[in-house]
Structures are given as structure tokens and as C-alpha cells.
Amino acid sequence: MHGILPLWKPKGMTSHDCVVRIRRLFKTKKVGHTGTLDPEVEGILPICIGQATKIVPFLTDTKKTYIAELKLGWSTETEDDQGEIIERKPVTDFPTEETVDNVLQSFKGEITQIPPMYSAVKVNGRKLYEYARKNLEVERPKRSVTIFEIERISLQEEKIRFKVVCSKGTYIRTLCVNIGEKLGYPAHMSDLCRTQTGSFDEKDGLSFTEIEEAVMNQKEEQLLCPLLRGVDHLDELQVDESIKRKVENGRKLEKPEQPIKTDPFRVMHGRELLAIYQNHPEKNGQIKPVRVFQV
Incomplete structure (x- = not known):
């Protein structure tokens, strides 16, 4: 199966x-x-x-789509509503729709994030949450992620609900905290739902x-x-029966003349998925298998 x-x-x-x-x-x-x-x-x-x-x-x-909700007024050690409160500030001047929209749009594009201490990112072979549970602070690696789309859905009391389309590895908890900081308040993620993957x-x-x-x-x-x-976001290379047998045997191939827009890409025989190939990292003019399927 x-x-x-x-x-x-x-x-x-x-x-x-x-x-x-x-x-x-x-x-x-x-x-x-x-x-x-x-x-x-x-x-x-x-x-x-x-x-x-x-x-x-x-x-x-692949890209991920989320519906997120952040709450202004306090931040937590886990950056969501499950952790201990670490900072409070009363929301005396709730931002306008225009202000929120401008701040959200400022995060569009490639941004740098520092993963939360309560996360599974590994540092020196141990997950960050393992350090956090022992009250140990370690230097966290910065990572670049991409926000493709971000837009406000609603404002209600101290809550801002928004939709975001982002790259793999984006921490929405951290994004909520950073949005709050730009709005002048401590914040945390109060709700999250992933509505699309690929x-x-x-x-x-x-x-x-x-x-x-x-x-x-x-x-x-x-x-x-x-x-x-699951791989329909990858470009495809169609092969004939003779090349199909080489692919099934995991052979390297000559780089095709047709332009391939993604690397890696899928190799197909009609509607049959044979393998995932990539440009050979050492031999220019060749492609090599990454995964070969035997279904």
C-alpha cells in the first residue's frame, strides 16, 4: 500500500x-x-x-498556508499561550487597520528568524526545548525564511487574525512576537491552523x-x-521506454536539452512517476537520481 x-x-x-x-x-x-x-x-x-x-x-x-491569531498585551516563554508570561504591557492604544496592514506587509519577502527556545531545532546535538526545560540559554542559529503572502483577516479587542503563506521552516509563533514588537507591544500566538501544504x-x-x-x-x-x-510542484522530464529502463536501474543520465525549471525534478513516463533526479553536483552535463520508485 x-x-x-x-x-x-x-x-x-x-x-x-x-x-x-x-x-x-x-x-x-x-x-x-x-x-x-x-x-x-x-x-x-x-x-x-x-x-x-x-x-x-x-x-x-513546499509552501505552507496558515491562519494565525496573535494577542497583544503579553509575551510568553514559548511564544504561544501555553507558556509562562514573561512580559506584560496593557494595550491602551490598539493599532488601526492601516497600521496593522503596514506592519504585516513589512514582513513580506525574505526575513531572518531566531527559532524559539521551545522548539525542536538542534544545537550541539540537542534540541532547543531540552535546554529550555533546564533553564539553559544557548545561542540560537538565525535562519532565513520567506513570507510569500501575508494579510489581515480581522481585528478584535487585542487580537489580530491574519493569513500567511510561507516557506518551510517558518515559525509562526516567532512571527507573531515580531509583529507585536513592531506594533509596540509584547505579543504571543493565541491560535494557529495550517490550511495548506503544497x-x-x-x-x-x-x-x-x-x-x-x-x-x-x-x-x-x-x-x-x-x-x-506530493511532487507536482517539481518540474517534469518525460522519458521514452529505453530511458525508462535506465531510470528504473538508478543510472545517471545525460542532461536533457529541454530547460528544467526546478532542481530536483521528477522523471516521468507518461503519467507514471519513475524517479526524482537532480543536476549532478560534480559532473556538469549529467543528472543523477535522488529517489527511484518501485511501486
Whole structure:
């Protein structure tokens, strides 16, 4: 059984909890998720099963869309509403819609973030939250992320609700804190929902209730999307029957004459996904396999 299960992750579960549950339901160990969601965050979490686990890094590397809510007036050690309050400031002059819109737009493009201490980013082989739980401060690595779109949805009391489309690795908690700082107040993320990962959005989302019902009726395979859906953001190279056999054997190939817009890219024979290839890093004029599928 191979394919992508578009799970709608519920609040209260870690992404790993979801993987464990899917392994049990589908009776296979070959299960992987495509981008961690914090326990208190719900939303679309594509789960790769069987041969689809080979595309996890490529699906993880897609754009993400979130509906976020930040609350002005206090900040917390975890940058969300689950942590201890570290700073307070009464919101005596709530910003106007125009001010909020201008501040949100100032984050559009490539920005630099410092991951929160309560995160899974590793420093010296240990996760940051492991240091945080022992009250140890360490220097956190800066990272560049991209905000493709960001727009206000609503303002209500001290809360600002907004939509953001961003690159892999963006911490929305940190973004909320930084937005608050530009508005002159401590802030934290009070709610978050991921509505899209790559081509999978909330319309695709399946609850555990729906999945368990399908398993009970032996129809779980019908829930799986093809592997191609997970890499449809990559450009494609079509090959004929003779080249197909070389691809299936994991052979390096001559670089095609046709321009390829992405690197890596997918190699196709008709509608059949054969492999993911990339430009050879050492041999100019050649391409090499990154993943070969044997479905």
C-alpha cells in the first residue's frame, strides 16, 4: 500500500502521535509526516505511506498556508499561550487597520528568524526545548525564511487574525512576537491552523474518525492520493521506454536539452512517476537520481 494520506491533525496530538496511530491503522512501519505541527495546532498534515515515504523531504519543502491569531498585551516563554508570561504591557492604544496592514506587509519577502527556545531545532546535538526545560540559554542559529503572502483577516479587542503563506521552516509563533514588537507591544500566538501544504488543503483533510471508518470497512486504500500529487510542484522530464529502463536501474543520465525549471525534478513516463533526479553536483552535463520508485 503506497500513497499520501491528507490527515487533518486534531489539537492535542503531536505529529509523531499521528504517525504512530497511522502505523497501527494501516499495519505498516513505513509511515512519515511532512512537517511538524505543535500539539495545540490543527490542520493539514500529509502522511506518506509505503513508497511515498521517499518523497517526504520534497513535500516538506513546499509552501505552507496558515491562519494565525496573535494577542497583544503579553509575551510568553514559548511564544504561544501555553507558556509562562514573561512580559506584560496593557494595550491602551490598539493599532488601526492601516497600521496593522503596514506592519504585516513589512514582513513580506525574505526575513531572518531566531527559532524559539521551545522548539525542536538542534544545537550541539540537542534540541532547543531540552535546554529550555533546564533553564539553559544557548545561542540560537538565525535562519532565513520567506513570507510569500501575508494579510489581515480581522481585528478584535487585542487580537489580530491574519493569513500567511510561507516557506518551510517558518515559525509562526516567532512571527507573531515580531509583529507585536513592531506594533509596540509584547505579543504571543493565541491560535494557529495550517490550511495548506503544497497542493493539499483543508478540502482534502481527513479526520481520524473518517480514516478509522474506512479501515473498518477495508477501504483505507481509497483514501490515499498518488505519489505524483506530493511532487507536482517539481518540474517534469518525460522519458521514452529505453530511458525508462535506465531510470528504473538508478543510472545517471545525460542532461536533457529541454530547460528544467526546478532542481530536483521528477522523471516521468507518461503519467507514471519513475524517479526524482537532480543536476549532478560534480559532473556538469549529467543528472543523477535522488529517489527511484518501485511501486
